[in-house]
Amino acid sequence: MSTLAPTPPTSAPPVVAGPCWTAVCPLDALVPERGVAALVTGSDGEEVQVALFRLVDGTVHAVQQLDPYAGANVMSRGIVGTRRGTPTVAAPVYKQVFELSSGRCLEAAGKEPREGLSGDLASYPVVVADGVVHVGLG
Amino acid sequence: MSSEPPTTSVDGPGDTRRHVVVIGGGMVAQRFVEALRSRDTDGAWRVSVFAEEPRKPYDRVGLTRYFEVRDADELTLGDPALWDDPLVELHRDCKVSAIDREARTVTDRLGRVHAYDELVLATGSNAAVPPIPGNDLPGVFVYRTIDDVAALRGWVEAKREAGRVETRGGVVEKPVRGAVVGGGLLGLEAAGALKALGAQATVIEFGTHLMGVQIDLGGGQALKRLINDKGISVRAETATKEIRPHRRTGHVGRMDFADGGRLDVDVVVLATGVRPRDELARAAGLETGERGGAVVDLTCRTADPHVWAIGEVACIEGRCLGLVAPGNTMAEVVVDRLLGGEAVFPGADTATKLKLSGVDVASFGDAHGRTEKSVEIVWADPLAGVYKKLVMSDDARTLLGGVFVGDAAPYASLRPMLGAELPGDPAAFLLPEGGGAPALELPDEAQVCSCNNVSAGAVRGAVTEHGCTDVAGVKACTRAGTTCGACVPLVTKLVKTELTKAGVEVSNALCEHFELSRAELFDAVRGADLHTFSEIIARFGRVPDGTTDAGRGCDVCKPVVASVLASLGNGHILAGEQAALQDTNDHMLANMQKDGTYSVVPRMPGGEVTPEGLIVVGQVAKDFGLYTKITGGQRIDMFGARVEQLPQIWARLVDAGFESGHAYGKSLRTVKSCVGSTWCRYGVQDSVGMAVHLELRYRGLRSPHKLKLGVSGCARECAEARGKDVGVIATDKGWNVYVGGNGGQTPRHAQLLAEDLDDAALIRTIDRFLMYYIRTADRLQRTAPWLDDVSGGLDGVRAVVLDDSLGICADLDAAMAAHVEAYEDEWKAVLADPEKLARFGSFVNAPTTPDPALAYVPERGQKRPATPDEVAAGAFDPDLVPVVDAPVLVAGPTLEVRA
């Protein structure tokens, strides 16, 4: 994901029209600290599986659904928590811990990612407008 | 050692390795081979072991455990892979009949001749058979090998069977009367074994008191009381004149004593000592000791430079040593010499500890105070059956020896201080615990584990140099504590001290969010009556440096809190805030597999299932294209269910009367059973009925780790109940209950908790055991390690659950009653709740679309996930992800869940 749309400024009403933003679901459909998966089509027409997480403070994060260490589409089913205050999700298969805001892997749990996959997760910008969660896929 | 080139090789020309032949395949031979293979890294030697017994070397020290484990293989010593090493050859059932020192060959019982470069005698000892007339009657046994104890068991069981009479009042059993000749370590162990087999036991001792070699008269008297308390009679100062046959059967029937007394017996065990098996050495013209044994010097070499002797057969410093520790030391000495080292035998540690459950006896050093001008300090409490004595140098400062009867607690820490000065008043060490004895700082060279010759320094080094961070690691690294286990408390203490010194916090904190252990958190949550994670972390969470609050937990503490709340009865695990705490599997009430799909396991209590039920399971698996397999817990596992299929699958299963099997939870899994008295010819109780009852009682019970139970209908133990956390085995009188067993990576046999319970007492005992475990165990700690850790071990648990020693039984009973009362089927509840159901969609914006990445290939008539290579090559079958045309069960007010 090299051509990410810039995260819209929070003060002005966010602009979520256009090809790079996809309306995914109402915010209410997300249970705090439990992830869901979403199927999002990027501007290149490719379908991408995204994991969405709503935190207790109401913010929503999106990272790739593919667990790079297990090779399965399961990240949305990981446990949400914090490491030294930073929101994280733990991979459900081998328990790697990722920073939710950046997708960076904080603990690899002694494992290597599957061949050809990055050890960090891709992260995507999220905007909630009019109670609807939008993911920006570029 | 010889410096000549290798003389012979059975491996044919080209093999320049030297060949060492070991005669005898006992404990010390095993150590020899293990040490040689680990130290001879260049592979300069090959080793051939000739063993008379038909099995791999086994733990003779633990021979009595045979009655408990009933499986000879459980006693096998060391890593079995040792015998697969290409440089090691083990000839079992292959006694050596002659040695030709001139030709440097040995001849085995089949007449085959084998050449050696070096020869090691490790032939051990025979049980000595005292020259009493009648010592060879049927029913007279010795106690040395697995074959001996197996024969003894067979005999006692047959006698019990024959003594069983059907009367109008039920079956009565004539007691089997047993006697043991010899009141030493071995005799007492044998007497305990007779009791355990259900026979009576009388110990006949020629000397003035029991264990005369190790302890003095005062200790012997205290010991007699303890032995009597175990239901074993003792006749001291008694010489056996004759053993007489029974007139009718010809079996052993009566013992006549020199003092005119007599004793009717059905079985006799001779345990009067051992005789070194030096017959080969003698025949080969090697010097033997006054009381037998092949004479060796301090390098363990005989007068022939190519012949060595180790273990019980070696006569070293003028005597043979009947203990395994010095034998192991000799093995290490010879290995060192073969590899060019200079090791010498450092002298024997003859410390001993009696292995008779519930009787604490230990002695070390100069227990009899034979050192000139030594002084003895004695502490005796005859009423409690406690006798403790230290033998000190004349200035009362240097420790020379000790005897402990009835309370061997000081033994472990004092034994390594042998020959060292004790700090402070020695009497303080004999007072009951907390009597003000100064803490002992063991010198590095003090031996901590005599079985494996490990010093305090080596244990410390394992922590400081090899980076071990717990006792298990230190045991693996140093082997300390891996044989008789007597030194484990001391090893634990040393490890803890060392870790603390190294600044490694010996903390049982769960994670960065909680400084409490699971057990502490359980008590805290229960005491404060909290019901949500937010409350719990706000109240008990730890605020990490540089942050302002404790955060939101993690994948370690959240499932622990989830489990604690579930054990305290907090409603459905997916209700409210709790939903976000659940581990991956609990999250979907199913077990996640490697491709992100799930397996589904309906409960089949006790392994019982109706034909109709079986058909439903089969049909569901077929309709949803699931891979099916029978589990070890006697039920059926269906693999490959996608998230969005789970509600559909469960709707059909619940409809057919199935419930969640909790295969996904840290909770009760199954109660395995054999078919029991309802069908089986041998069963003495209805094991299936009891298993079903227990499974229904404990289903849904959340615990620190998974729980498995088993019920067997008779002593044949077909349900393998002793491999379970709780194993129940039927007896003629009721049920025996065993606890702390498990399979897996470190298999453990469950240990006996209580005997001959009726149904109500059995259930009460298990209720309390489980609740006590749930409250006090650590995170992911199964019952076996918990029993090692919990205060007082198995005895402590027995006191809590049977005698209510902590006064908490009413509370434990109430907690279990509340669990039974509140049980609901988790899946049925989900199906009835649209909000929970909504979480089972595959994608929030496409809830019925299967994960497009799933790919399967057929195998043996079913499907399996495609490997990454198969996926890359497109070599999978797209039809194996079937789309089921069933009503879509995603949330909505109009949802139809059940037909």
Ligand SMILES: Cc1cc2nc3c(=O)[nH]c(=O)nc-3n(C[C@H](O)[C@H](O)[C@H](O)COP(=O)(O)OP(=O)(O)OC[C@H]3O[C@@H](n4cnc5c(N)ncnc54)[C@H](O)[C@@H]3O)c2cc1C
């Ligand atoms: C019930 C019991 C409890 C014990 N408890 C303790 C304890 O708590 N602590 C302790 O330190 N010690 C204890 N011992 C003693 C300990 O088991 C022995 O010291 C130890 O086994 C000696 O080892 P070894 O290899 O010298 O002899 P063994 O283990 O006896 O092995 C010798 C082997 O050589 C074989 N053999 C003999 N001749 C030949 C031949 N010609 N060809 C081929 N094979 C031959 C024998 O069949 C035997 O298998 C106990 C012993 C028993 C029986």
Ligand code: FES
């Ligand atoms: S003293 Fe026996 S295992 Fe350590």
